[in-house]
Amino acid sequence: MNAPGTPPSGQPPDTTESEEDARVRKVEIIISTVLRVGVVTSLLVVVVGLVVSFVKHPAYRTSSAIRVAVVHGANPYPHTLGGIIVGLQHGDGTAIITFGLLLLLLTPIMRVAVSIFTFVYQRDRTFVVITSTVLAVLVTSFLLGRAGG
Protein backbone atom coordinates (compact mmCIF):
# COMPACT_ATOMS: atom_id res chain seq x y z
CA MET A 1 0.00 0.00 0.00
CA ASN A 2 1.28 3.44 -0.90
CA ALA A 3 1.38 6.46 1.36
CA PRO A 4 -0.45 9.51 -0.02
CA GLY A 5 1.61 11.39 -2.56
CA THR A 6 3.58 8.39 -3.87
CA PRO A 7 2.40 7.10 -7.21
CA PRO A 8 3.06 3.43 -7.99
CA SER A 9 6.45 3.07 -9.66
CA GLY A 10 6.52 3.06 -13.44
CA GLN A 11 3.45 5.25 -13.77
CA PRO A 12 3.49 9.02 -14.15
CA PRO A 13 1.80 10.81 -11.22
CA ASP A 14 -1.76 11.74 -12.16
CA THR A 15 -2.59 15.45 -12.24
CA THR A 16 -4.87 15.61 -9.21
CA GLU A 17 -2.22 14.01 -7.04
CA SER A 18 0.64 16.25 -8.12
CA GLU A 19 -1.66 19.27 -7.82
CA GLU A 20 -2.45 18.23 -4.26
CA ASP A 21 1.25 17.77 -3.58
CA ALA A 22 1.97 21.27 -4.85
CA ARG A 23 -0.71 22.65 -2.53
CA VAL A 24 0.71 20.78 0.46
CA ARG A 25 4.17 22.14 -0.36
CA LYS A 26 2.81 25.68 -0.59
CA VAL A 27 1.09 25.28 2.78
CA GLU A 28 4.32 24.03 4.37
CA ILE A 29 6.14 27.13 3.13
CA ILE A 30 3.38 29.43 4.44
CA ILE A 31 3.33 27.82 7.91
CA SER A 32 7.12 27.82 8.12
CA THR A 33 7.22 31.51 7.11
CA VAL A 34 4.61 32.51 9.73
CA LEU A 35 6.74 30.86 12.42
CA ARG A 36 9.96 32.42 11.16
CA VAL A 37 8.50 35.95 10.99
CA GLY A 38 7.09 35.62 14.53
CA VAL A 39 10.38 34.34 15.90
CA VAL A 40 12.59 36.95 14.24
CA THR A 41 10.31 39.89 15.12
CA SER A 42 9.98 38.94 18.78
CA LEU A 43 13.72 38.29 19.09
CA LEU A 44 14.51 41.75 17.67
CA VAL A 45 12.03 43.50 20.01
CA VAL A 46 13.34 41.61 23.07
CA VAL A 47 16.95 42.48 22.23
CA VAL A 48 16.06 46.17 21.71
CA GLY A 49 14.30 46.15 25.11
CA LEU A 50 17.36 44.61 26.78
CA VAL A 51 19.73 47.15 25.20
CA VAL A 52 17.45 50.07 26.23
CA SER A 53 17.26 48.75 29.81
CA PHE A 54 20.98 48.25 30.26
CA VAL A 55 21.82 51.64 28.69
CA LYS A 56 19.22 53.56 30.75
CA HIS A 57 20.01 51.92 34.09
CA PRO A 58 23.74 51.74 34.87
CA ALA A 59 22.91 49.91 38.12
CA TYR A 60 21.65 46.94 36.05
CA ARG A 61 25.23 46.49 34.87
CA THR A 62 26.92 46.74 38.29
CA SER A 63 24.62 46.16 41.27
CA SER A 64 23.93 42.65 42.44
CA ALA A 65 21.00 43.93 44.53
CA ILE A 66 18.99 44.51 41.32
CA ARG A 67 19.71 40.97 40.17
CA VAL A 68 18.52 39.56 43.51
CA ALA A 69 15.32 41.63 43.26
CA VAL A 70 14.69 40.47 39.68
CA VAL A 71 15.29 36.82 40.49
CA HIS A 72 12.66 37.01 43.25
CA GLY A 73 10.16 38.93 41.16
CA ALA A 74 10.53 42.02 43.37
CA ASN A 75 11.58 44.36 40.51
CA PRO A 76 8.33 45.84 39.09
CA TYR A 77 7.28 44.76 35.57
CA PRO A 78 4.05 45.04 33.57
CA HIS A 79 1.84 41.98 33.23
CA THR A 80 -1.29 43.53 31.77
CA LEU A 81 -1.84 44.83 28.25
CA GLY A 82 -2.55 48.31 29.65
CA GLY A 83 0.67 48.25 31.67
CA ILE A 84 2.71 47.33 28.60
CA ILE A 85 1.14 50.11 26.50
CA VAL A 86 1.82 52.77 29.17
CA GLY A 87 5.40 51.50 29.48
CA LEU A 88 5.94 51.57 25.71
CA GLN A 89 4.77 55.20 25.60
CA HIS A 90 7.52 56.05 28.10
CA GLY A 91 10.16 54.10 26.16
CA ASP A 92 10.54 51.78 29.16
CA GLY A 93 12.93 48.89 28.39
CA THR A 94 11.06 46.43 30.60
CA ALA A 95 7.83 47.14 28.71
CA ILE A 96 9.59 46.70 25.35
CA ILE A 97 10.94 43.30 26.49
CA THR A 98 7.50 42.24 27.71
CA PHE A 99 5.97 43.34 24.40
CA GLY A 100 8.51 41.19 22.54
CA LEU A 101 7.71 38.22 24.79
CA LEU A 102 4.02 38.72 24.09
CA LEU A 103 4.75 38.61 20.33
CA LEU A 104 6.53 35.30 20.93
CA LEU A 105 3.55 33.93 22.90
CA LEU A 106 1.27 34.91 20.03
CA THR A 107 3.38 33.17 17.34
CA PRO A 108 1.97 29.63 17.81
CA ILE A 109 -1.53 31.08 18.02
CA MET A 110 -0.97 32.91 14.73
CA ARG A 111 0.27 29.64 13.24
CA VAL A 112 -2.96 27.89 14.25
CA ALA A 113 -5.07 30.76 12.89
CA VAL A 114 -3.25 30.70 9.54
CA SER A 115 -3.60 26.88 9.32
CA ILE A 116 -7.37 27.26 9.29
CA PHE A 117 -7.06 29.16 6.03
CA THR A 118 -4.57 26.70 4.59
CA PHE A 119 -7.04 23.85 5.20
CA VAL A 120 -9.78 25.86 3.53
CA TYR A 121 -7.37 26.21 0.60
CA GLN A 122 -6.78 22.43 0.65
CA ARG A 123 -10.58 21.91 0.80
CA ASP A 124 -10.16 19.75 3.89
CA ARG A 125 -13.32 20.36 5.90
CA THR A 126 -12.45 17.97 8.76
CA PHE A 127 -9.20 19.78 9.49
CA VAL A 128 -10.84 23.20 9.18
CA VAL A 129 -13.12 22.12 12.05
CA ILE A 130 -10.27 20.56 14.07
CA THR A 131 -8.01 23.60 13.74
CA SER A 132 -10.84 26.05 14.46
CA THR A 133 -11.60 24.15 17.67
CA VAL A 134 -7.95 24.37 18.74
CA LEU A 135 -7.96 28.13 18.09
CA ALA A 136 -11.18 28.50 20.11
CA VAL A 137 -9.55 26.69 23.06
CA LEU A 138 -6.48 28.95 22.82
CA VAL A 139 -8.56 32.14 22.76
CA THR A 140 -10.73 30.91 25.66
CA SER A 141 -7.59 30.16 27.66
CA PHE A 142 -6.25 33.68 27.12
CA LEU A 143 -9.59 35.11 28.27
CA LEU A 144 -9.60 32.77 31.29
CA GLY A 145 -6.10 34.00 32.09
CA ARG A 146 -7.30 37.59 32.17
CA ALA A 147 -10.29 36.74 34.33
CA GLY A 148 -8.20 34.61 36.69
CA GLY A 149 -5.40 37.20 36.94
Place this chain on the structure above:
Amino acid sequence: MSLLAFSLVLFSICLAAGALGSLLGLGGGIIVVPALTLLFNVPIRLAIGASIISVIATSSGAAAAYVRERITNMRVGMFLELGTTTGAVTGAIIAGLVGARALFVVFGLVLAYSALQMFRNRHETAATDVPPDRWADDLRLHDHYHDEAEGREVHYRVTHTKAGLGLMYVAGAVSGLLGIGSGALKVPSMDLAMRLPIKVSTATSNFMIGVTAAASAGVYFARGDIEPFIAAPVAAGVLIGATAGARLLPRLHSRSVRGIFVAVLVLISVQMLVKGLA
Protein backbone atom coordinates in the same frame (compact mmCIF):
# COMPACT_ATOMS: atom_id res chain seq x y z
CA MET B 1 26.69 39.06 40.15
CA SER B 2 25.09 41.96 38.25
CA LEU B 3 21.88 41.64 36.25
CA LEU B 4 23.92 41.93 33.05
CA ALA B 5 26.21 39.04 34.05
CA PHE B 6 23.18 36.98 35.07
CA SER B 7 21.59 37.65 31.65
CA LEU B 8 24.72 36.58 29.78
CA VAL B 9 25.18 33.35 31.77
CA LEU B 10 21.50 32.49 31.40
CA PHE B 11 21.67 33.26 27.65
CA SER B 12 24.58 30.83 27.20
CA ILE B 13 22.84 28.03 29.10
CA CYS B 14 19.74 28.58 26.99
CA LEU B 15 21.69 28.25 23.73
CA ALA B 16 22.35 24.64 24.78
CA ALA B 17 18.78 24.19 26.03
CA GLY B 18 17.40 25.34 22.69
CA ALA B 19 19.70 23.10 20.66
CA LEU B 20 18.92 20.02 22.73
CA GLY B 21 15.22 20.83 22.91
CA SER B 22 14.90 21.20 19.15
CA LEU B 23 16.63 17.83 18.61
CA LEU B 24 14.50 15.96 21.13
CA GLY B 25 11.16 17.73 20.86
CA LEU B 26 11.39 18.65 24.53
CA GLY B 27 11.06 22.41 24.47
CA GLY B 28 14.14 23.26 26.49
CA GLY B 29 12.03 23.97 29.58
CA ILE B 30 13.46 20.75 30.83
CA ILE B 31 16.85 22.45 31.18
CA VAL B 32 15.64 25.97 31.92
CA VAL B 33 13.61 25.08 35.04
CA PRO B 34 16.39 23.18 36.86
CA ALA B 35 19.01 25.74 35.77
CA LEU B 36 16.98 28.63 37.18
CA THR B 37 15.94 26.94 40.41
CA LEU B 38 19.18 25.08 41.19
CA LEU B 39 21.79 27.60 39.96
CA PHE B 40 20.08 30.95 40.58
CA ASN B 41 17.56 30.15 43.34
CA VAL B 42 14.69 31.47 41.24
CA PRO B 43 11.33 30.52 42.80
CA ILE B 44 9.64 27.68 40.89
CA ARG B 45 6.74 29.98 39.91
CA LEU B 46 9.02 32.34 37.92
CA ALA B 47 11.13 29.44 36.61
CA ILE B 48 8.01 27.86 35.14
CA GLY B 49 6.98 31.21 33.65
CA ALA B 50 10.38 31.44 31.92
CA SER B 51 10.14 27.85 30.74
CA ILE B 52 6.80 28.59 29.06
CA ILE B 53 8.73 31.17 27.05
CA SER B 54 11.47 28.62 26.38
CA VAL B 55 9.00 26.04 25.13
CA ILE B 56 7.37 28.46 22.71
CA ALA B 57 10.76 29.68 21.50
CA THR B 58 12.09 26.14 20.89
CA SER B 59 8.90 25.09 19.20
CA SER B 60 8.60 28.07 16.88
CA GLY B 61 12.31 28.18 16.05
CA ALA B 62 12.62 24.45 15.35
CA ALA B 63 9.25 23.90 13.70
CA ALA B 64 9.95 26.61 11.13
CA ALA B 65 12.80 24.38 9.87
CA TYR B 66 11.19 20.94 10.35
CA VAL B 67 7.99 21.88 8.54
CA ARG B 68 9.98 23.17 5.58
CA GLU B 69 12.08 19.98 5.52
CA ARG B 70 8.90 17.86 5.74
CA ILE B 71 10.00 15.91 8.83
CA THR B 72 7.03 17.19 10.83
CA ASN B 73 3.75 15.32 10.33
CA MET B 74 1.56 18.44 10.41
CA ARG B 75 -1.73 16.52 10.15
CA VAL B 76 -0.86 14.36 13.16
CA GLY B 77 0.32 17.47 15.03
CA MET B 78 -2.74 19.55 14.36
CA PHE B 79 -5.11 16.70 15.20
CA LEU B 80 -3.36 15.93 18.50
CA GLU B 81 -3.41 19.62 19.43
CA LEU B 82 -7.10 19.05 20.21
CA GLY B 83 -5.94 16.98 23.21
CA THR B 84 -2.88 19.00 24.23
CA THR B 85 -4.63 22.39 24.33
CA THR B 86 -7.66 21.27 26.34
CA GLY B 87 -5.30 19.40 28.68
CA ALA B 88 -3.09 22.45 29.07
CA VAL B 89 -5.98 24.68 30.09
CA THR B 90 -7.02 22.09 32.70
CA GLY B 91 -3.47 21.89 34.06
CA ALA B 92 -2.94 25.66 34.22
CA ILE B 93 -6.13 26.08 36.24
CA ILE B 94 -5.14 23.47 38.86
CA ALA B 95 -1.49 24.61 38.96
CA GLY B 96 -2.14 27.35 41.54
CA LEU B 97 -3.45 24.72 43.95
CA VAL B 98 -0.32 22.53 44.02
CA GLY B 99 2.82 23.27 46.10
CA ALA B 100 6.34 23.65 44.66
CA ARG B 101 7.67 20.52 46.39
CA ALA B 102 4.94 18.33 44.98
CA LEU B 103 5.61 19.82 41.54
CA PHE B 104 9.25 18.71 41.67
CA VAL B 105 8.26 15.16 42.58
CA VAL B 106 5.58 14.95 39.88
CA PHE B 107 8.05 16.41 37.35
CA GLY B 108 10.70 13.83 38.32
CA LEU B 109 8.36 10.84 38.22
CA VAL B 110 6.91 11.85 34.87
CA LEU B 111 10.38 12.01 33.35
CA ALA B 112 11.56 8.73 34.87
CA TYR B 113 8.54 6.95 33.46
CA SER B 114 9.11 8.39 29.99
CA ALA B 115 12.77 7.37 30.01
CA LEU B 116 11.97 3.80 31.01
CA GLN B 117 9.41 3.43 28.23
CA MET B 118 11.72 4.82 25.60
CA PHE B 119 14.59 2.59 26.69
CA ARG B 120 12.41 -0.52 26.54
CA ASN B 121 11.49 0.37 22.99
CA ARG B 122 15.04 1.02 21.76
CA HIS B 123 15.10 -1.69 19.07
CA GLU B 124 11.91 -0.58 17.34
CA THR B 125 12.19 0.94 13.90
CA ALA B 126 9.72 2.73 11.64
CA ALA B 127 7.11 0.21 10.61
CA THR B 128 4.45 -0.09 7.98
CA ASP B 129 2.98 -3.33 9.38
CA VAL B 130 1.13 -1.62 12.25
CA PRO B 131 -2.41 -2.58 13.32
CA PRO B 132 -4.92 -0.92 10.98
CA ASP B 133 -6.56 2.19 12.39
CA ARG B 134 -9.67 3.73 10.82
CA TRP B 135 -9.11 7.14 12.40
CA ALA B 136 -5.62 7.36 10.90
CA ASP B 137 -7.01 6.32 7.49
CA ASP B 138 -9.93 8.78 7.58
CA LEU B 139 -7.77 11.66 8.79
CA ARG B 140 -5.08 10.72 6.23
CA LEU B 141 -2.28 10.67 8.81
CA HIS B 142 0.05 8.16 7.09
CA ASP B 143 3.09 9.89 5.65
CA HIS B 144 6.74 9.65 4.68
CA TYR B 145 9.87 11.74 5.16
CA HIS B 146 13.37 11.89 3.74
CA ASP B 147 15.95 10.60 6.21
CA GLU B 148 19.23 12.34 5.43
CA ALA B 149 21.29 10.09 7.71
CA GLU B 150 19.98 6.91 6.07
CA GLY B 151 19.84 8.51 2.62
CA ARG B 152 16.37 7.21 1.87
CA GLU B 153 12.68 7.99 1.93
CA VAL B 154 11.06 6.46 5.05
CA HIS B 155 7.41 5.47 4.72
CA TYR B 156 5.35 4.87 7.84
CA ARG B 157 1.77 4.20 8.88
CA VAL B 158 0.09 5.69 11.95
CA THR B 159 -1.92 3.62 14.43
CA HIS B 160 -3.80 3.93 17.77
CA THR B 161 -4.86 7.48 16.96
CA LYS B 162 -7.59 7.58 19.65
CA ALA B 163 -5.17 6.41 22.36
CA GLY B 164 -2.69 9.01 21.12
CA LEU B 165 -5.30 11.74 21.51
CA GLY B 166 -6.03 10.64 25.10
CA LEU B 167 -2.35 10.59 25.99
CA MET B 168 -2.01 14.09 24.54
CA TYR B 169 -4.72 15.33 26.90
CA VAL B 170 -2.67 14.00 29.82
CA ALA B 171 0.53 15.44 28.31
CA GLY B 172 -1.20 18.80 27.95
CA ALA B 173 -2.43 18.75 31.55
CA VAL B 174 1.06 17.92 32.83
CA SER B 175 2.57 20.72 30.79
CA GLY B 176 -0.04 23.17 32.06
CA LEU B 177 0.79 22.08 35.61
CA LEU B 178 4.56 22.13 35.30
CA GLY B 179 5.16 24.70 32.61
CA ILE B 180 7.06 22.27 30.43
CA GLY B 181 5.94 21.44 26.92
CA SER B 182 5.79 17.85 28.11
CA GLY B 183 7.49 16.71 24.94
CA ALA B 184 8.76 14.21 27.49
CA LEU B 185 5.31 12.64 27.29
CA LYS B 186 4.43 13.56 23.73
CA VAL B 187 7.43 11.91 22.11
CA PRO B 188 6.92 8.53 23.86
CA SER B 189 3.18 8.66 23.10
CA MET B 190 3.78 9.12 19.39
CA ASP B 191 6.65 6.66 19.44
CA LEU B 192 5.13 3.82 21.50
CA ALA B 193 1.41 4.15 20.83
CA MET B 194 1.13 5.72 17.39
CA ARG B 195 4.37 4.15 16.07
CA LEU B 196 5.80 7.23 14.34
CA PRO B 197 9.53 7.16 13.49
CA ILE B 198 11.55 8.81 16.29
CA LYS B 199 12.62 11.82 14.20
CA VAL B 200 9.04 12.43 13.10
CA SER B 201 7.97 12.14 16.76
CA THR B 202 10.48 14.72 18.00
CA ALA B 203 9.80 17.09 15.08
CA THR B 204 6.02 16.77 15.48
CA SER B 205 6.36 17.19 19.25
CA ASN B 206 8.30 20.39 18.57
CA PHE B 207 5.48 21.53 16.31
CA MET B 208 2.85 20.96 19.03
CA ILE B 209 4.56 22.04 22.26
CA GLY B 210 4.44 25.73 21.35
CA VAL B 211 0.68 25.58 20.99
CA THR B 212 0.32 23.57 24.22
CA ALA B 213 2.40 26.15 26.06
CA ALA B 214 0.51 29.03 24.45
CA ALA B 215 -2.72 27.55 25.80
CA SER B 216 -1.53 28.13 29.36
CA ALA B 217 0.67 31.17 28.63
CA GLY B 218 -2.22 33.61 29.04
CA VAL B 219 -2.82 32.34 32.56
CA TYR B 220 0.86 32.58 33.51
CA PHE B 221 1.29 36.03 31.96
CA ALA B 222 -1.72 37.53 33.72
CA ARG B 223 -0.60 36.01 37.02
CA GLY B 224 2.74 37.84 36.66
CA ASP B 225 4.79 34.63 36.46
CA ILE B 226 6.74 35.83 33.41
CA GLU B 227 9.56 38.07 34.71
CA PRO B 228 10.94 39.94 31.67
CA PHE B 229 14.61 39.95 32.75
CA ILE B 230 14.52 36.21 33.38
CA ALA B 231 12.45 35.41 30.29
CA ALA B 232 14.35 37.64 27.82
CA PRO B 233 17.76 35.92 27.95
CA VAL B 234 15.89 32.61 27.89
CA ALA B 235 13.94 33.59 24.77
CA ALA B 236 17.00 34.91 22.93
CA GLY B 237 19.26 31.97 23.82
CA VAL B 238 16.70 29.29 23.13
CA LEU B 239 15.62 30.77 19.79
CA ILE B 240 19.18 30.87 18.50
CA GLY B 241 20.02 27.45 19.95
CA ALA B 242 16.89 25.84 18.51
CA THR B 243 17.58 27.19 15.04
CA ALA B 244 21.08 25.68 15.18
CA GLY B 245 19.86 22.36 16.61
CA ALA B 246 17.27 21.99 13.87
CA ARG B 247 20.08 21.80 11.30
CA LEU B 248 21.52 18.80 13.10
CA LEU B 249 18.50 16.47 13.45
CA PRO B 250 18.21 15.35 9.81
CA ARG B 251 21.85 14.20 9.85
CA LEU B 252 21.66 12.19 13.08
CA HIS B 253 20.79 8.50 13.09
CA SER B 254 17.49 7.57 14.72
CA ARG B 255 19.28 5.35 17.22
CA SER B 256 21.39 8.30 18.40
CA VAL B 257 18.36 10.57 18.75
CA ARG B 258 16.63 7.95 20.89
CA GLY B 259 19.76 7.40 22.98
CA ILE B 260 20.26 11.08 23.72
CA PHE B 261 16.57 11.43 24.53
CA VAL B 262 16.64 8.66 27.15
CA ALA B 263 19.90 9.87 28.70
CA VAL B 264 18.63 13.43 29.09
CA LEU B 265 15.37 12.29 30.66
CA VAL B 266 17.08 10.06 33.22
CA LEU B 267 19.52 12.80 34.22
CA ILE B 268 16.97 15.51 34.82
CA SER B 269 14.46 13.16 36.41
CA VAL B 270 16.99 12.28 39.11
CA GLN B 271 17.86 15.95 39.60
CA MET B 272 14.27 16.95 40.13
CA LEU B 273 13.41 14.03 42.44
CA VAL B 274 16.37 14.95 44.64
CA LYS B 275 15.17 18.55 44.79
CA GLY B 276 11.61 17.52 45.62
CA LEU B 277 12.33 14.84 48.20
CA ALA B 278 15.41 16.32 49.94
